[in-house]
Amino acid sequence: MPIRIPVVERILQANDDLADQVRARLDSAGLLALNLMASPGAGKTLLIQETVRRLRDRLRIGYVNGDIATSLDAERVAVYDLPVVQVNTGGDCHLDAAMLAPALDQLPLGRLDLLLVENVGNLVCPANFRLGTHLNVLIASVPEGDDKPYKYPGMYRGVDVIVLNKIDLLPYIPFDLDRFLHGVRILNPDLTVFQLSALKGDGLDAWTEWLAQRVAAQRRAA
Numbered sequence: 082m083p084i085r086i087p088v089v090e091r092i093l094q095a096n097d098d099l100a101d102q103v104r105a106r107l108d109s110a111g112l113l114a115l116n117l118m119a120s121p122g123a124g125k126t127l128l129i130q131e132t133v134r135r136l137r138d139r140l141r142i143g144y145v146n147g148d149i150a151t152s153l154d155a156e157r158v159a160v161y162d163l164p165v166v167q168v169n170t171g172g173d174c175h176l177d178a179a180m181l182a183p184a185l186d187q188l189p190l191g192r193l194d195l196l197l198v199e200n201v202g203n204l205v206c207p208a209n210f211r212l213g214t215h216l217n218v219l220i221a222s223v224p225e226g227d228d229k230p231y232k233y234p235g236m237y238r239g240v241d242v243i244v245l246n247k248i249d250l251l252p253y254i255p256f257d258l259d260r261f262l263h264g265v266r267i268l269n270p271d272l273t274v275f276q277l278s279a280l281k282g283d284g285l286d287a288w289t290e291w292l293a294q295r296v297a298a299q300r301r302a303a
């Protein structure tokens with residue numbers, strides 16, 4: 082008798098089922114939720130800080146930080162006086178729906194317009210685990226190099242939006258923007274790409290206006 086061991090499939094199926102439940106909760110609350118993924122140091126937390134700073138007068142925003150062990154990022158965002166929940170994965174290189182679900186219990190979902198979920202810094206693991214959020218956002222950054230869409234196709238193919246951060250460093254670091262964008266387009270032709278500097282502010286308004294419009298569309302659909 083052959084022995085069958087469908088371990089990985091069952092784990093991913095269990096995660097998908099939980100992600101569906103998370104999505105149902107988010108939809109019934111009428112908010113828009115983003116899963117922000119990137120390699121360590123791409124600028125996820127700084128982009129989130131600047132997004133909150135620019136939109137907090139217009140939108141009620143919550144933040145979930147996924148980190149292996151610390152709450153350093155959560156502390157950086159909490160200064161903007163919004164609901165913040167820390168999820169420590171205890172070593173896991175990604176968030177999953179089972180980790181996000183209890184974090185939602187700690188948030189006033191019905192009184193939020195936008196939920197920003199910062200995933201663990203990694204370009205491989207987070208791509209495999211749906212969270213139930215509405216949009217997968219990848220934050221790439223200039224110092225990582227223009228070859229990353231080619232080297233991490235799973236991540237680049239699975240996202241809805243790409244933010245290319247740290248464009249202020251383009252004059253100093255060899256980075257072929259056309260090569261990067263070509264790599265993105267062959268994997269994901271319809272992708273929305275924002276080019277910005279979370280540090281200097283260039284391009285941030287286009288990103289925040291787009292986000293505010295998506296929130297409004299989500300509210301109309303609810």
Ligand SMILES: Nc1nc2c(ncn2[C@@H]2O[C@H](COP(=O)(O)OP(=O)(O)O)[C@@H](O)[C@H]2O)c(=O)[nH]1
Pocket residue numbers: 119120121122123124125126127128154202246247248249250277278279280281
């Ligand atoms: N030059 C430059 N540095 C940035 C930019 N965005 C973030 N950084 C810096 O990159 C480092 C990592 O940022 P952080 O927000 O912690 O990234 P995370 O690990 O992806 O959350 C910090 O030193 C930031 O100040 C940017 O647009 N330009």
Ligand SMILES: [Mg+2]
Pocket residue numbers: 125126127154199
């Ligand atoms: Mg961070």
